[in-house]
Amino acid sequence: MNQIPVIISRLSESFLINCRLFVLTLVFSLPLGLLIAFGSMCRFKPLRWLVRTFVWIIRGTPLMLQLIIIFYGPGLLGMSMTWPNGDAGRFTAATVAFVINYACYLSEIYRGGIESIPKGQYEAGQVLGMTKGQIFFKVTLLQVVKRILPPVGNEVITLVKDTSLARIIANKEIIMMAGEYSSKGLIWPLFATGVYFLIFIGVLTVLFDYLEKKLSYFHA
Amino acid sequence: MSVLEVKDLGKRFDTLQVLHGISFSLEKGEAIAIIGSSGSGKTTLLRCLNFLEKPDKGTIIVNNNVIFDAMDAATQKESEVRKKRLHFGLVFQNFNLFPQYTVLKNVTLAAEMLAKERPDYKQNKKAILEGIQENGKRLLSQVGLSDKLDYYPHQISGGQQQRVAIARALALEPDILCFDEPTSALDPELTGEVLKVIRNLAERNTTMIIVTHEMNFARDVADRIIFMDEGVIVEQGKPQEVFDNPKEERTKQFLARYTEGK
Secondary structure (H helix, E strand, O other): OOOHHHHHHHHHHHHHHHHHHHHHHHHHHHHHHHHHHHHHOOOOHHHHHHHHHHHHHHHHOOHHHHHHHHHHHHHHOOOOOOOOOHHHHHHHHHHHHHHHHHHHHHHHHHHHHHHOOOHHHHHHHHHOOOOHHHHHHHHHHHHHHHHHHHHHHHHHHHHHHHHHHHHHHOOOOHHHHHHHHHHOOOOHHHHHHHHHHHHHHHHHHHHHHHHHHHHHHOOO | OEEEEEEEEEEEEOOEEEEEEEEEEEEOOOEEEEEOOOOOOHHHHHHHHOOOOOOOEEEEEEOOEEEEEOOOHHHHOHHHHHHHHOOEEEEOOOOOOOOOOOHHHHHHHHHHHHHOOOOOHHHHHHHHHHHHHHHHHHHHHHOOOHHHOOOOHHHOOHHHHHHHHHHHHHOOOOOEEEEEOOOOOOOHHHHHHHHHHHHHHHHOOOOEEEEOOOHHHHHHHOOEEEEEEOOEEEEEEOHHHHHHOOOOHHHHHHHHHHHHHO
């Protein structure tokens, strides 16, 4: 019985890996997704085609497979030392794979949001002598944010749970940690991991509700 | 001297020729109403003047400066188009107010952006911004909305929204104010308040081009009527001439259909 506090503390410690991966993925994929969205809407056809093909490949294959390819791929191609040794390398590879994967999904949400803004909003900005940048940042951006908040919230919540896929390249995150106990015949730590995810996602849900309320002062 | 001279303006969408060589001029202080059935090219003409569409041929001359010449690429530079637009103001059929800004901010936003380009902006920032605010409030009181400054667009009626849009267009002091069917998206009982504001502008000798289906309003307010059909100007003249003594058969038919309904 006295091993319970030990197990809890080891689970908590490993959940920090999930949290770190979550934060880093968001920090990089949220802006990168916008860049990809612009690429997929670009008027220059070859670039648009290239970006959309890339998005198709990333959305068309399992994230688990992408993790494996990104971690082992460079080595198999003869590029040694792409990733640092040990845990740091596995975590960096996982972060890269997650960022690319989530940026592609987010880019499609952004694109949908941007394209849903009525043309009249752009035209109103244009006839008032605004630059393209001013129109984007001062006129459309907040309207886009308001519209995409619910689907982005979905994506963010999915990300929390997806972080445990990083175990496929031996990142010792919470499910992997709990799995080591269950393979020794102790099953409850695995069940307990659910509580961590539930609490984390509960907080996120409250946060997104708050943001939606914050933007409810206008209709778009 | 004409404020605006349009010469032989043409515009084609794919295979559809929307404007066939439109030419007209506009004097300072003059109000022109453009009438005609849907699809006659009225809106496209306004959009060309505001650089929302690029004409395939013709020239646009404002205050004796050629601001657009289809044959001269130098007049079509993207960087300069933005400045040239400021000769014109445009009031849209659907208002197109910015939903996330208050009524006052809708009116002042563009002026605030433009002010940043002034060389003395840094030194006089506070005074400049205050001036823009004051001007915004003055314009909103002119359109009768002094009590709605802090409202958001969705909190006011369509007629009020369109009046804000008019104030917004006036804020940049355009040489020529264009209206694209300003009352077509409004309930009948709300058109009056918008027409009143435009009438008021006409009395102040604002130079305007008004595309409208409100024939009585056009007759009252406009100094000149242009009747368009299938991308050409069929007839133009003083309101009494065009409405009471149309010369062209197509004008007669068009007006007959309007009066029949009344």
